[in-house]
Amino acid sequence: MDIAVLVKAxxxxxxxxxxxxxxxxxxxxxxxxxxxxxxAVAEAVRIKGELGGKVVAFSVLTWGPVDKRAREIENVMxxxxxLGADEAHVVVDDxxxxxxxxxxxxxxxxxxxxxxxxxxxxxxEGSMDMMSAQLPVRIAYKLGYPVATFARKIEVxxxxxxxxxxxxxxxxxxxxxxxxxxxxxxxxxxxxxxxLLQIRKSFAKPYKAYTISEIGMDAPxxxxxxxxxxxxxxxxxxMIIEGENLEEIAEKLIDKLIEEGVVRV
Amino acid sequence: xxxxxIGNKTSHLIDGLGFxxxxxxELGESIEAYGLLYGNQVEExxxxxxxxxxxxxxxxxxxxxxxxxIEKVTLEIVVGPAEKNGTxxxxxxxxxxxxxxxxxxxxxxxxxxxxxxxxxxxxGRATALYGFKxxxxxxxxxxxxxxxxxxATPEFEELQVxxxxxxxxxxxxxxxxxxxxxxxxxxxxxxRGFKAKDDLAMAFELAExxxxxxxxxxxxxxxxKWLGEDxxxxxxxxxxxxxxxxxxxxxxxxxxxxxxxDTKVIVAVNKDKNAPIFTFSDYGVVADLxxxxxxxxxxxKEKKGL
Numbered sequence: 097m098d099i100a101v102l103v104k105a106x107x108x109x110x111x112x113x114x115x116x117x118x119x120x121x122x123x124x125x126x127x128x129x130x131x132x133x134x135x136a137v138a139e140a141v142r143i144k145g146e147l148g149g150k151v152v153a154f155s156v157l158t159w160g161p162v163d164k165r166a167r168e169i170e171n172v173m174x175x176x177x178x179l180g181a182d183e184a185h186v187v188v189d190d191x192x193x194x195x196x197x198x199x200x201x202x203x204x205x206x207x208x209x210x211x212x213x214x215x216x217x218x219x220x221e222g223s224m225d226m227m228s229a230q231l232p233v234r235i236a237y238k239l240g241y242p243v244a245t246f247a248r249k250i251e252v253x254x255x256x257x258x259x260x261x262x263x264x265x266x267x268x269x270x271x272x273x274x275x276x277x278x279x280x281x282x283x284x285x286x287x288x289x290x291x292l293l294q295i296r297k298s299f300a301k302p303y304k305a306y307t308i309s310e311i312g313m314d315a316p317x318x319x320x321x322x323x324x325x326x327x328x329x330x331x332x333x334x335m336i337i338e339g340e341n342l343e344e345i346a347e348k349l350i351d352k353l354i355e356e357g358v359v360r361v
Numbered sequence: 362x363x364x365x366x367i368g369n370k371t372s373h374l375i376d377g378l379g380f381x382x383x384x385x386x387e388l389g390e391s392i393e394a395y396g397l398l399y400g401n402q403v404e405e406x407x408x409x410x411x412x413x414x415x416x417x418x419x420x421x422x423x424x425x426x427x428x429x430x431i432e433k434v435t436l437e438i439v440v441g442p443a444e445k446n447g448t449x450x451x452x453x454x455x456x457x458x459x460x461x462x463x464x465x466x467x468x469x470x471x472x473x474x475x476x477x478x479x480x481x482x483x484x485g486r487a488t489a490l491y492g493f494k495x496x497x498x499x500x501x502x503x504x505x506x507x508x509x510x511x512x513a514t515p516e517f518e519e520l521q522v523x524x525x526x527x528x529x530x531x532x533x534x535x536x537x538x539x540x541x542x543x544x545x546x547x548x549x550x551x552x553r554g555f556k557a558k559d560d561l562a563m564a565f566e567l568a569e570x571x572x573x574x575x576x577x578x579x580x581x582x583x584x585x586k587w588l589g590e591d592x593x594x595x596x597x598x599x600x601x602x603x604x605x606x607x608x609x610x611x612x613x614x615x616x617x618x619x620x621x622x623d624t625k626v627i628v629a630v631n632k633d634k635n636a637p638i639f640t641f642s643d644y645g646v647v648a649d650l651x652x653x654x655x656x657x658x659x660x661x662k663e664k665k666g667l
Contacts, residue, residue: 107483109486109615198461224483227465227483230455230462233449233456238456242527243449245445246445260533261445262445263445267532269531270419270527270529271528282583319461320462325490326487326490327486332627332642333642333644334640334642334645336647337644337646345646345653345656346659347660349657350657356605356625358605358625358626361664
């Protein structure tokens, strides 16, 4: 059974840059593999180890500029390949930037259909940058497949998949017929860092980038593009308590907390 | 505006109604609100015209049933809880009905003639603004939008579940202590700065002195398994909104910071003066927690006359 795994080249949220007026400099923020997508790749590789088949990683570029980002999305996909995916296919196209979750789902579902037949499509529970957690569901409906989200355990049994969903208060175990889409949480496994050998090997694996016309599509209309993104200005006091020794620092801190009305003595 | 609020707890209906009220007052519109409770006792919640009920079911079956209600009542807005099930159900409803969706709305703002729905992105470091339009699906966090006086007394209607292909095989309890971090006013957070599980005793002593709870960063719960996941503060863990958070030996991953950002006062104790957590704190102590915590606890006891 072949497995598709969706990987996002996400803005690296640890590297957010802004100018002096607080405008985010999107083009200067590097792209990185979205955290939970590493878990999705690792899970796909684990299932492949049990059932055979191949693991194909898919992505759509959602942040421009294209000329700069084309290299970055390739690096992200090379990481997925180093983590054990067998090949990678991406769509890089100026006309769909910046991304819109509905458009991304549309493009990915077409790309997947064009590439092969997959029994299982895995994705991270949500992306690091936009965190909408909608994509796995939207793509499932575009493909007409069942879907389960927030999996912390996946078992493939006789043409079905049993998914343990990690909800806030309980674990809900659901069963879906294959083919199906499943999103995974960070708890499902612990992906290892790829070894140098795996990284070297990843460059020999197939990587293919398409425009949307090359997969037979016109630019879909965006369902709900954002109008603006603003930097959150933290209104914390940022006061480092200093003193001659730790006793003095502790006393000053306690006084501050009493002053704030959050500690009573 | 005609709105449907769904959830499996009465509090979900109240949280959703609060959002609808704030939105309607921004837009200067009146409200016709419907509720849908799945898998729970139906209670009367003022402010709803009608409350539908259905037994607990898979997210697919709930979404199918919700879509049927949308068709019948011609709704413009569907609201659900910003929880994992709520996110899946509303993503399904949005997909079926080709609606845009806001996952976890964090605010409503206005500029000129446009009303914007806001949501936190990039680990809480940025806010995305979307010009409000209908139809739309929205998930709403707990207690974010307060309900003002609501008069209407609802009628009730039981719904037939529209099943799908997803089968719920079983529901298992989660390992859980008695800790409810989301309701705690004071939390002492522990992170990788602690070198051994036994050392967490210091944090528990401090929390007890402050009548608070102990929370933790992701590695402490997920990797070291020193504490249960009910104590994990993070976007995928618990979101805290008390009056005081003391982060000890926590560097401040974006997901952790975002989940603590609604706290009134944040204190950070870390030996690395460049730790990101200091940027998100009101008060910082640059010190080794192993040296500072015993002194802090001692001084606190002195002040309390213990």
